[in-house]
Amino acid sequence: MSTLYAWLFDAYPSEAGMTTWWIDADGRAQALTDDLTPAFYVQGPHADLHALCLWLRARAPVPVSLQRTERTDLFLDRPIEVLAVGVPRPAAFQRLFRQTADAFPSLTYYDADIPLPQRYVLTRGIFPLAYCAVEHQDGRVIEIQPLDSPWEPEYRLPPLRVMALRLDGELRDPSRGHRGDLLIEVDGRQHAFPRRHGRQLVLGVRHLLEQHDPDLLVTAFGDSFLLPRLLEPSQHYGVPLPLNRDPHQAVAHKAAHSYFSYGRIVFRNEQHLLFGRWHIDRQNAFLADDYGLEGSLEIARLTGMPVQTVARVSTGTGISAMQVATAWRRGVLVPWQKRHPESLKTVGDLLVADKGGLVYTPIVGLHQHVAELDFSAMYPSIMVRFNLSPETVGRSCCEGTPIPEIGTPVCTHRQGLVPETLAPLLEKRFRYKALIRELSDDDPRKEVYRRRYSAHKWLLVTCFGYLGYKNARFGRIEAHEAVTAYGREVLLRAKELVEGRGFRVLHVYVDGLWIEKPGAHLRPDYDALLDEIRRATGLHIGLEGVYRWVAFLPSRVEPRISVANRYFGAFEDGSVKVRGIEARRHDTPRFIRETQLGMLDILAEGRDVAGFRRTVPDAIRYVRRRLQALRTGQVPLQDLVVTHRLARAPQEFVVRTAAARVAQQLSQAGVQLSPGESLRFVYVPGPEKARAWELVEDHPPYDAQAYTELLLRAVESLLLPVGVDRRMLDLWVLGNAGYWGPPGALPPPGADGHAPLLAAAARVSMLRPALRTILTPAPPPADATRPQRDAPWGRLQTPRLALPTPDEIRYAAREA
DNA sequence: TACAGTCGGGG
DNA sequence: GTGTACGACTGTA
Numbered sequence: 001m002s003t004l005y006a007w008l009f010d011a012y013p014s015e016a017g018m019t020t021w022w023i024d025a026d027g028r029a030q031a032l033t034d035d036l037t038p039a040f041y042v043q044g045p046h047a048d049l050h051a052l053c054l055w056l057r058a059r060a061p062v063p064v065s066l067q068r069t070e071r072t073d074l075f076l077d078r079p080i081e082v083l084a085v086g087v088p089r090p091a092a093f094q095r096l097f098r099q100t101a102d103a104f105p106s107l108t109y110y111d112a113d114i115p116l117p118q119r120y121v122l123t124r125g126i127f128p129l130a131y132c133a134v135e136h137q138d139g140r141v142i143e144i145q146p147l148d149s150p151w152e153p154e155y156r157l158p159p160l161r162v163m164a165l166r167l168d169g170e171l172r173d174p175s176r177g178h179r180g181d182l183l184i185e186v187d188g189r190q191h192a193f194p195r196r197h198g199r200q201l202v203l204g205v206r207h208l209l210e211q212h213d214p215d216l217l218v219t220a221f222g223d224s225f226l227l228p229r230l231l232e233p234s235q236h237y238g239v240p241l242p243l244n245r246d247p248h249q250a251v252a253h254k255a256a257h258s259y260f261s262y263g264r265i266v267f268r269n270e271q272h273l274l275f276g277r278w279h280i281d282r283q284n285a286f287l288a289d290d291y292g293l294e295g296s297l298e299i300a301r302l303t304g305m306p307v308q309t310v311a312r313v314s315t316g317t318g319i320s321a322m323q324v325a326t327a328w329r330r331g332v333l334v335p336w337q338k339r340h341p342e343s344l345k346t347v348g349d350l351l352v353a354d355k356g357g358l359v360y361t362p363i364v365g366l367h368q369h370v371a372e373l374d375f376s377a378m379y380p381s382i383m384v385r386f387n388l389s390p391e392t393v394g395r396s397c398c399e400g401t402p403i404p405e406i407g408t409p410v411c412t413h414r415q416g417l418v419p420e421t422l423a424p425l426l427e428k429r430f431r432y433k434a435l436i437r438e439l440s441d442d443d444p445r446k447e448v449y450r451r452r453y454s455a456h457k458w459l460l461v462t463c464f465g466y467l468g469y470k471n472a473r474f475g476r477i478e479a480h481e482a483v484t485a486y487g488r489e490v491l492l493r494a495k496e497l498v499e500g501r502g503f504r505v506l507h508v509y510v511d512g513l514w515i516e517k518p519g520a521h522l523r524p525d526y527d528a529l530l531d532e533i534r535r536a537t538g539l540h541i542g543l544e545g546v547y548r549w550v551a552f553l554p555s556r557v558e559p560r561i562s563v564a565n566r567y568f569g570a571f572e573d574g575s576v577k578v579r580g581i582e583a584r585r586h587d588t589p590r591f592i593r594e595t596q597l598g599m600l601d602i603l604a605e606g607r608d609v610a611g612f613r614r615t616v617p618d619a620i621r622y623v624r625r626r627l628q629a630l631r632t633g634q635v636p637l638q639d640l641v642v643t644h645r646l647a648r649a650p651q652e653f654v655v656r657t658a659a660a661r662v663a664q665q666l667s668q669a670g671v672q673l674s675p676g677e678s679l680r681f682v683y684v685p686g687p688e689k690a691r692a693w694e695l696v697e698d699h700p701p702y703d704a705q706a707y708t709e710l711l712l713r714a715v716e717s718l719l720l721p722v723g724v725d726r727r728m729l730d731l732w733v734l735g736n737a738g739y740w741g742p743p744g745a746l747p748p749p750g751a752d753g754h755a756p757l758l759a760a761a762a763r764v765s766m767l768r769p770a771l772r773t774i775l776t777p778a779p780p781p782a783d784a785t786r787p788q789r790d791a792p793w794g795r796l797q798t799p800r801l802a803l804p805t806p807d808e809i810r811y812a813a814r815e816a
Numbered sequence: 817t818a819c820a821g822t823c824g825g826g827g
Numbered sequence: 828g829t830g831t832a833c834g835a836c837t838g839t840a
Contacts, residue, residue, distance in 0.1 A: 113828095260831040268828090309828095316829055337829085357825095377827085454827075461826050465830050472829070510826080544827095556836060563835065565824070580835085585823060647821065655820050655839050713837095 001142060004030065004134040007158040008127070009215070010276055010306065011120045012249075013090040018120050019246060020141065021276045022134060023158040023215065029245065031276060032134065034141040036090045038119050040097055041071055041082040041333055044107040049083045052104050056085065061099075062092040071110070072332045074391045074417060074474075082110065082333070090116050101336075110333035114324055118304040122328050128300040128307060129157060150301045151424050153431045153449070157297065161187075163214035165226055168192070170638055172680075173283075174225045176671045176694035182226070186212045198233035202241055205230060209242050216278045217243070223281040223312075227251065227272040245276030258676040265647060267676030273308050280311045294448045295455030302425065302459070315455075316462040319421075323474050326421045337473050357484060357510030358491045362552035364562040366721040367506060368608040369521035370514050370569070372544040373498075373530065375490065377429070377457075378511035379464040380422045381539050382486045389416025390467070390476035403482045404489035410482065417474060422463060429456040430540075487511070490537045497533055507552060509564055514550065521546055521572075545571035548604070549612050551721040553581070568718065570604035582714040589710070591639040595626045596714040603718065613722055623715050623733055630711065631704050637682055640702050641693050644679045658683070658690035665692050683707060 006022035009029065013019075018034045042052060053066050065086035070079035085100070087093040097112050114122075121127050124144050131148040134141060148155060168180030182193040182201065186208060193201045219226050227243065231251060234241040243251055252273040258265050269284050280293070291298075293311075300307045303321040310318065327334050375381070382388065386401070392411040393403070400409030432453040439446040466472045468480030487510070495505055498515050507514040520526070526543050533541045550569030555561050566580035576597070582588045583596040602619040606612035629635055642658070650663035650673050662681040663673055669692075673679075680693035683703035691700070712733065716726050724732075 115828095257828095259829080265831085313828070314830095320829065374827085379826090457827050462830085464826085469830050475830095566835085580824065587823070644822070653821085657821065657838065659821080 001135055001137045004032075004136060005147075006030070006132065006134060008121070008130050008132060009158065010278070011117050011128075012275060012306075013093070013116050014246075014248065015091060018090060018116070019275070020120075021245070022132075023160075025158070027159040027161060027215075029213070029215065029276070031139075031246065032136050032141050033139055034120070034124075035088075036116070036120050036123060037065070037086045037088045038090055038093045038114075038116060039065075039084045039086040040093075040100075040112040040336075041069075041084055041110040042100075042104075042107050043080060043082045043110070044104075048104065048107060052083065052100070052107065055103060056100070060096060062087060062089050062096060064088075064096070072330065074327065074332050077391065077397060077414070080333075090120075109336040111328075112336040114328070114334060115305070115309075115321075117306045117309075118321060118324070121304045122325060127302075127304050129297055130301070131156065151428055153428060153435060153452075155301075158215075160215045161212060162216045162218055163208065163212060164218045165222060166220040167195075167226070171220060171283075172694050174221055176666060176692070177669060184208055186214060199237045199239065202230065202234045202237060202239045206239065206241050213245070214277065216280065217274070219279065219281050219283075221281065221283050222279055223271045223284040224256070224269045227279065228270075231272075243277070243279075244274050249275035251275075256674065258674050265645075265676040267646075267674050267678075268312075271312060278308050278311075280308065285311050291451045291455040291458065294451040295458075298452040298455045299459065314462065315458040316466055318459050319463045319466055320473060322421050322425070322459075323417060326417055327474075330417070332417070335473050358488045358508055359510060359564045360505075360508035362507035362514070362562050362564065362567065364552050364554050366549055366551045366609050366612060367516060368547070368549045370506060370516045370547045370550045371520070371526055372512055372514050372547065372550075373494070373526070373533070373541055374512040374544045375494075375537075375539050375541045377426060377460045378487060378490070378539065379483050380426060380460040382483055382490065383416075383463070383467070384419045384423045384426060385538050386410060386482075386486055387412060387416050387419050388467075388479050388482050388486070389418035390474050390479045392416040392419075393476065393479040393482050403485050405485045406482065408478065408482070418463070418467065418479075422460070425456060425459060429453060429460070432456065490539060493537055494533045494541065497536060498529065501529055501532075503529075507564075507567075512544065545573075545575075545577075547571055548574075548607050549609050551718075553717065553720060566717075568600065570600070570606070574604050576600050576604050581717045582710075587642055587644055588714070589640045589642050589707070591626075591630070591635050591707070592710050592714050594639075595623065595711055596718065598626070599623055599715065599718055616719065616722065616724075619718075620732055623711075627708065627711060627733060630707055633701060633704065635702070635707075637696065637699065637702060640682050640707060641680050642682065642690075644681075646673055646675060646677050646679050648675050649673070661688070662690050662692045665695060669695060 004022060004024065006024040008020065009023045010021040011018055011034075013036075014033070016033045018036045020032050020034055022030050022032065024030070042049060056064050056066060065084075065088070067084045067086070069082060069084045071082050072078065073080050085096075087096055093116065097109070101109060101112070121130075126132055126144055126146045127150050130146050130150075133145040133147055135143040135145075163184060163186040165182065165184050167174055168183050179195055181195055182205075184191045184193070184205065191204070191208060193204050195201075230241060230243070233239075252271075252275070254271040254273070256268060256270040258267050260266070271281075271284065272279060280296075285296075296307060296310045299305070299315065299318050300310045303310070303318040304325055305313075305318060305321050324334050387410055392414075394408045395411040396409075397411055398413040400411050402409055432449050436446060436449050436453060439449070464480070464483060467475055467483060468477050469475045491508055491511070491513070494513060495508060498505055498513060501517075503515040503517040503520070505513060505515050517525075523543060523546065526546075530541055530543060547569040548571065551567060552562055553566040555563045563580070568576065568578040568581055570576050578584050578597075578600065581596070583593045583600075599619045599622055602622055603612055603615050606615045644659040646659065646663055650660070650667045653660035653663065658681060659679050662679050666673055666679075671694075681690045682693060682696065683689065683706040684691045684700055685703045685705075689703075712726065712729055715733065716724070716729055719729070
């Protein structure tokens, strides 16, 4: 018997049980076999369970262990009697369960669809990438001692050998036509393989795999193109290709599919997954640009999900897995999650939906020295702080605490499953935030921590939606509504405190407030206020920053009203924040985004509203240079690529939009497009209008006029707050001389003598004080004991219920 | 003008 | 293998 000190790299069912892969500090990979007897639980009438036992003994294709036992039902909060069906051959588990459920459809099943890799780490008390002491003998695991915790922010990871595979040329989807040579980078060297030589190609890749034995294949389009195009000739020529480290496994393939998410259709491309080695396709990764590999590894450690899965699914899957883990550790039955596609008609509201978060109509225009206060991770914090969970809302097990507005009691005698899952996550995220603040910018750990922090953010963001999602295992709409009710209450509480300290509230948006007070424009001016809000709400609120200036934009359709979510501003440190405007949108070409942000950087040099106005001539000069480059054909085509998501099948388009034309072009070129796939195209002159990026050869001219339109629109968004509209821009930027004198020379605010200005400003109604009054929220009522709440957030006339203090939430029973 | 089609939001 | 909303906005016909 010997002991191996190593990180858990991979675990999956195999003929011999569970195959586990370990990587030690020297980077050596080693496989060990372990036992696992996964069990599902069945509940129902005794006679039926008896029949099931007989059936399993006589008909089950693999040996099973049957046992009557007790497990806890989450909603009953007490043990119930169930039949445990254990399957000592984990590879046969899923099939056996299927057959059972088909034969006995009326029984209730639990723990039936917890993925085996997660079940394995739960059973062993470990997690993916955990550093462990593994006792083993003859290739089998005897015992595993974890020397690592998923809640420790600073941890070591195994050294990983990476092999990168991609096609030569710009990044374009190769299955839509454009193909270069295969480039493989490993150990600091690059190897090129001409695309036509099938057999040579396979032999060459095989040689590199054997020589370097990488732990990780990072590809661009590996899932949908590279791996299948390597496996094809490998089969054809009979040359085995060891993409897997485990020679007994074939590469796993999952087909492409489209599904709905956030009310829009999403396309998930096919997948090719490896055994004993990871394949991560950066083009098929969820949020890869945001949290990257470091974030994916962190999510794998926290959720127990395999790294290859984490890299391809939404973080909602991760939160669900964490809730399952909490239930499993508590001995709580995990409901079998059936598909209910027909019952998906009504779904909980999204964060910004009108029934959900509190949304205010901001005071339109340019403001100076405004502070933005944000509750950090507000909804998850509310779930933890007020114990909101599917099984705690509306329970009669104890007196409970009534929910604001709604009045339904929430159990206080026991911590809910969702809060129990989220609390350590919030805590760890908080610790990363502190670490990031402490580290200097050149410390390499800073970026790693930032990515893990970002991964936590996305886990926390999805947990709220999950509570209201009918198909979620631990979802319940009442709990979801309780969260938004508390959210509104907390924001109103904060708003009252802010106003009580003499600040004016310019805007409120779900978890943030924009406030101003003459004279207050330094961080310390807000410390006492933040403390007061923290004390009153029990939630953490932070100062996002103080703006030199911030502009809330009016609606483009109805200029007299403001919209909640189109704004931009410059903080005291010169950094900028934008929401809703062109630079923020995914369909804006890079050239337009960079021009808008470049212009914003110039405007950000202005220290206040007057400073903003003084920088406008510089900004205009910058825009003119950019426009000059655009109109003389100097902008590289890849900076002009527009991305759209295909919302339907190409033949289903009714209107001949650019996207519809491009989809048609691709279809004619033999490319199969599915709903939810991204389209990339450039605007070209003439009747063609737009051409698919993948079908662009050489350097065709682009439609400078179309891009000029986009650019001027982006510029207009930034200058509208100082009364510059599109007509004035045309005159300044397109070079028609001296309408207002030199380009960028702003008319003075409210310059009555200038008839043309008034004409131009007619659309820019934010400058008119009369409209401002209408949009300004009513002052606090005289009778402050019972605040009247009017228009912007209506329906809040119900008497206020006190928020419980932390001391009031005590749990009689709390499990580790 | 009607309406088809696409986007954001969270930090 | 995980949210079938909603309002703003642009473009076509």
